Amino acid sequence: ASAPQISVGVLTADWLTLGAQLELMERAGVELLHFDVMDGAFCPMLTLGAPVVAGFKTRLLKDVHLMIEDPLSKLDGFVAAGADIITVHVESTRHVHRVLQALGKMINANDPNRGIVRGIALNPGTPLEAIEPLAGEFEMVLLLAVNPGWGGQKFIASTCERVKRVREIVRDTALICVDGGVTQDNIANVARLGADIIVTGSAVFDGKAPFENAQHMMHALR
Numbered sequence: 001a002s003a004p005q006i007s008v009g010v011l012t013a014d015w016l017t018l019g020a021q022l023e024l025m026e027r028a029g030v031e032l033l034h035f036d037v038m039d040g041a042f043c044p045m046l047t048l049g050a051p052v053v054a055g056f057k058t059r060l061l062k063d064v065h066l067m068i069e070d071p072l073s074k075l076d077g078f079v080a081a082g083a084d085i086i087t088v089h090v091e092s093t094r095h096v097h098r099v100l101q102a103l104g105k106m107i108n109a110n111d112p113n114r115g116i117v118r119g120i121a122l123n124p125g126t127p128l129e130a131i132e133p134l135a136g137e138f139e140m141v142l143l144l145a146v147n148p149g150w151g152g153q154k155f156i157a158s159t160c161e162r163v164k165r166v167r168e169i170v171r172d173t174a175l176i177c178v179d180g181g182v183t184q185d186n187i188a189n190v191a192r193l194g195a196d197i198i199v200t201g202s203a204v205f206d207g208k209a210p211f212e213n214a215q216h217m218m219h220a221l222r
């Protein structure tokens, strides 16, 4: 397996200088940008939707994490907004299998020869077995290491065991993404447990040194 990558969460970026912030990420060698889409219903906070994702003009790949109810009806909008990865929560719909199937047929708006990488996300309280009937319908599993709602929360320790177990379940058929509470102190450990993609929001966009932070996080993965 290749070295894990970071996916940088935009929520705590400096939105007044967004263009410059994104350029810093590109210069640091970041390849993935993580969008936390919250609807104020599936989780408490309301953040951003497809028009905002579309408004990000960037060469970085768009990694869209949907924490919303009724994701099926919203997929088209996020695909049109240039999403490269779309992750849906197993808890967010009765018909998660149908949602993944629909996503599997969609064409990447950035490149007609590519599809959408399908992620399936689990809240910290959801049994890992929930992904078993979905085998073949996802390319990534996202394990939340915090309860969805806010950036800057504390990493839930039991996630470590879950990362190891999910690796046993998916083996090399899916990427594993760990999201929430990752810091410069624990990122190497999270990678060692078997994560391929590690989301980092407030640890990079801390209002001080995003470029250096991104470099440090990436350095810890080599």
Ligand code: DX5
Pocket: 009, 011, 034, 036, 065, 146, 147, 148, 149, 150, 151, 152, 153, 179, 180, 181, 182, 199, 200, 201, 202, 203
């Ligand atoms: C949790 C979100 C995460 C989170 C990451 O609701 O899905 O992506 O905002 O932010 P940090 O890295 O600050 O925990």
Ligand code: ZN
Pocket: 034, 035, 036, 065, 179, 199
């Ligand atoms: Zn997220």
